[in-house]
Amino acid sequence: MLEVRDLECARGDHRLFTGLNFQLQGGELLRLRGSNGSGKTSLLRMLCGLLEPVEGEVLWKGKSIRAQRDEFNAELLYLGHSNGVKSELTGFENLRINNALCGRLLMDDQLYDALADIGLAGREDLPTQMLSQGQKRRVALARLLLSDAALWILDEPFTALDVKAVAQLAKLIEMHLQKGGMVVYTTHQEVEMRADACCEVNLDR
Amino acid sequence: MSGINEAGTVNHSGLFAAWRAMVVRDLTLAMRRRADVLTTLFFFIIVVSLFPLGVSPEMAVLREIAPGVIWVAALLASMLSLGRLFSDDYQDGTLEQMLLLPQPLSVLVLAKVLAHWLVSGVPLVLLSPLLGMQLGLDGYAIMLMMLTLLLGTPVLSLIGSVGAALTLGVRGGGVLVSLLVLPLYIPVLIFGTGAVGAATSGMEFEGHLSLLGAFFVLAALLTPLATAAALRISVE
Numbered sequence: 280m281l282e283v284r285d286l287e288c289a290r291g292d293h294r295l296f297t298g299l300n301f302q303l304q305g306g307e308l309l310r311l312r313g314s315n316g317s318g319k320t321s322l323l324r325m326l327c328g329l330l331e332p333v334e335g336e337v338l339w340k341g342k343s344i345r346a347q348r349d350e351f352n353a354e355l356l357y358l359g360h361s362n363g364v365k366s367e368l369t370g371f372e373n374l375r376i377n378n379a380l381c382g383r384l385l386m387d388d389q390l391y392d393a394l395a396d397i398g399l400a401g402r403e404d405l406p407t408q409m410l411s412q413g414q415k416r417r418v419a420l421a422r423l424l425l426s427d428a429a430l431w432i433l434d435e436p437f438t439a440l441d442v443k444a445v446a447q448l449a450k451l452i453e454m455h456l457q458k459g460g461m462v463v464y465t466t467h468q469e470v471e472m473r474a475d476a477c478c479e480v481n482l483d484r
Numbered sequence: 485m486s487g488i489n490e491a492g493t494v495n496h497s498g499l500f501a502a503w504r505a506m507v508v509r510d511l512t513l514a515m516r517r518r519a520d521v522l523t524t525l526f527f528f529i530i531v532v533s534l535f536p537l538g539v540s541p542e543m544a545v546l547r548e549i550a551p552g553v554i555w556v557a558a559l560l561a562s563m564l565s566l567g568r569l570f571s572d573d574y575q576d577g578t579l580e581q582m583l584l585l586p587q588p589l590s591v592l593v594l595a596k597v598l599a600h601w602l603v604s605g606v607p608l609v610l611l612s613p614l615l616g617m618q619l620g621l622d623g624y625a626i627m628l629m630m631l632t633l634l635l636g637t638p639v640l641s642l643i644g645s646v647g648a649a650l651t652l653g654v655r656g657g658g659v660l661v662s663l664l665v666l667p668l669y670i671p672v673l674i675f676g677t678g679a680v681g682a683a684t685s686g687m688e689f690e691g692h693l694s695l696l697g698a699f700f701v702l703a704a705l706l707t708p709l710a711t712a713a714a715l716r717i718s719v720e
Contacts, residue, residue: 353586361577379505382498
């Protein structure tokens with residue numbers, strides 16, 4: 280489904296990686312490994328189409344993601360370094376707007392349920408600037424609960440989360456994989472996740 | 485998990501919902517940061533009020549320069565507010581998410597520009613009669629000036645959005661925006677002040693208004709595409 284062909288990434292004159300090839304099918308979990316500065320985030324941004332590869336291409340269902348941006352974006356959920364959460368808006372408003380922007384109009388109850396599930400019960404109507412770092416991250420993660428995207432691209436999803444939230448996120452990822460979804464992620468934490476098919480790409484080599 | 489097997493289809497009601505959500509979002513944000521909006525407005529008032537002090541308190545002189553003064557102040561005020569158009573979204577990562585939405589980016593850009601105009605352009609239009617009176621314009625000229633501002637300020641926001649998108653993440657972007665955008669504002673300025681000037685001296689002014697309208701239509705059609713392309717480059 281997701282295929283990467285001969286991908287090359289450079290930052291300025293410095294070549295981060297070159298000739299990268301891999302494929303990802305439904306139900307597969309892909310972990311990117313690599314030391315700091317090895318190009319993990321750059322690779323994830325290329326997979327989303329935010330960053331143009333120097334060489335090579337990213338294919339979704341056999342077609343370049345650039346040729347089908349809207350269709351690809353409809354099946355993509357990207358969680359980057361920054362949470363993508365507006366600090367002046369409440370957690371509830373953030374989530375509602377996020378879904379509306381994706382073209383999904385959900386019931387208020389569904390949104391409140393998702394926020395409660397992710398551990399923000401009682402904090403839904405606070406401006407997110409009053410929340411802690413981990414709680415802000417949870418507002419961003421609440422999107423995973425409501426998303427029907429097939430491909431999740433998660434950049435360091437476990438940072439700032441407490442032990443319980445890490446376990447919950449791992450569980451969410453496992454459930455997504457069981458339903459036939461795909462997950463690409465990076466992390467420096469060792470989090471155990473059960474998946475039928477796990478693969479790894481190491482950018483240090 | 486219904487979306488997994490279906491190919492994403494372009495859904496028009498979804499697009500409209502997204503468009504509206506973007507407008508409402510930006511208006512809500514502006515309401516929660518009212519200080520930003522008021523700063524621009526007071527800037528506009530103060531710049532216009534400086535002219536009677538600096539040039540001459542003579543009514544005849546002021547009446548002569550009034551349209552130009554108000555228009556130039558409006559240009560500067562609208563430019564001042566451009567910095568906020570994308571930079572906050574860029575910093576907190578919501579812009580990235582916006583680029584990854586299954587909606588055409590230019591349509592969302594148009595929504596953002598509309599919201600920006602509603603909070604930074606419309607107040608200028610509404611305030612201009614007061615400043616017009618202060619500078620001794622008569623009722624007819626004031627009406628016409630409001631009309632030109634109503635047609636012209638959206639063009640300023642639209643053109644400005646391209647500059648704001650191009651200078652995202654650049655250090656000293658604020659100054660750079662003015663260098664990029666102010667020259668492009670010149671036609672709007674010429675025909676905006678020209679219409680009021682022509683009317684007060686009893687000449688035809690419909691031509692000026694038609695041209696302003698044409699600028700607006702062209703800008704509304706073309707600049708969202710340019711802004712969308714510029715945003716994609718800036719976020720890389």
